[in-house]
Amino acid sequence: KQEVTQIPAALSVPEGENLVLNCSFTDSAIYNLQWFRQDPGKGLTSLLLIQSSQREQTSGRLNASLDKSSGRSTLYIAASQPGDSATYLCAVTGGGSEKLVFGKGMKLTVNP
Amino acid sequence: NAGVTQTPKFRILKIGQSMTLQCTQDMNHNYMYWYRQDPGMGLKLIYYSVGAGITDKGEVPNGYNVSRSTTEDFPLRLELAAPSQTSVYFCASTPRGRDSQETQYFGPGTRLLVL
Numbered sequence A: 001k002q003e004v005t006q007i008p009a010a011l012s013v014p015e016g017e018n019l020v021l022n023c024s025f026t027d028s029a030i031y032n033l034q035w036f037r038q039d040p041g042k043g044l045t046s047l048l049l050i051q052s053s054q055r056e057q058t059s060g061r062l063n064a065s066l067d068k069s070s071g072r073s074t075l076y077i078a079a080s081q082p083g084d085s086a087t088y089l090c091a092v093t094g095g096g097s098e099k100l101v102f103g104k105g106m107k108l109t110v111n112p
Numbered sequence B: 001n002a003g004v005t006q007t008p009k010f011r012i013l014k015i016g017q018s019m020t021l022q023c024t025q026d027m028n029h030n031y032m033y034w035y036r037q038d039p040g041m042g043l044k045l046i047y048y049s050v051g052a053g054i055t056d057k058g059e060v061p062n063g064y065n066v067s068r069s070t071t072e073d074f075p076l077r078l079e080l081a082a083p084s085q086t087s088v089y090f091c092a093s094t095p096r097g098r099d100s101q102e103t104q105y106f107g108p109g110t111r112l113l114v115l
Helices: none
Strands: A010-014 A020-023 A028-038 A044-051 A054-057 A063-069 A070-075 A086-094 A100-102 A104-109 B004-008 B011-013 B019-025 B031-037 B043-051 B054-057 B064-066 B076-078 B086-096 B110-114
Touching: A010 A020, A020 A028, A020 A104, A028 A070, A028 B004, A044 A054, A044 A063, A044 A070, A054 B086, A070 A086, B004 B086, B019 B031, B019 B086, B019 B110, B043 B064, B076 B086
Parallel strands: A010 A104, B011 B110
Antiparallel strands: A020 A070, A028 A044, A028 A086, A054 A063, A063 A070, A086 A100, A086 A104, B004 B019, B019 B076, B031 B043, B031 B086, B043 B054, B064 B076, B086 B110
């Protein structure tokens, strides 16, 4: 059974820091990995999707990498801003399934 | 496009009552999903559908039912509400399944409280 882990559960940093958010998964037979952002009381917004054949994806200040063999992904946020404060969730699809398996998320607070 | 819409936004139910959570998408997506999110937890899949007339169970289907009579609509039914069903419910859709280059698009959620 696929399990997705995000550690730590919460992180508080001053504005301007470069951040690395970690995600690990137990079954490397994935089709893709996605990073989502969730603001309080809101739904999820997709940030980046990495196909299993890809190593990384970039969007603005965000860069996500994928290492299938080690079961890890990182989300890099450059020059963090208070507006980046949110919960970030990692999710994978795989194992012959249509289903997304989510981590519990990491709550990020960027202090001005 | 409105994307994925969900109604109601918030509902309080008494134990044993029933209700239907509505989900509609206007993007002509084949795949639709229902998730629940408990405090401090990730999302867990309740049911999903790969097209009109086809539904399948997810990780936590007990106590719920779904139907998919049209491409646009994917309602979630709670027949006998229990306190354990207190949660935030999210509906999502995507054009294709796991082979898709596109992500899942999420609705704003329905917050349900069962007392």
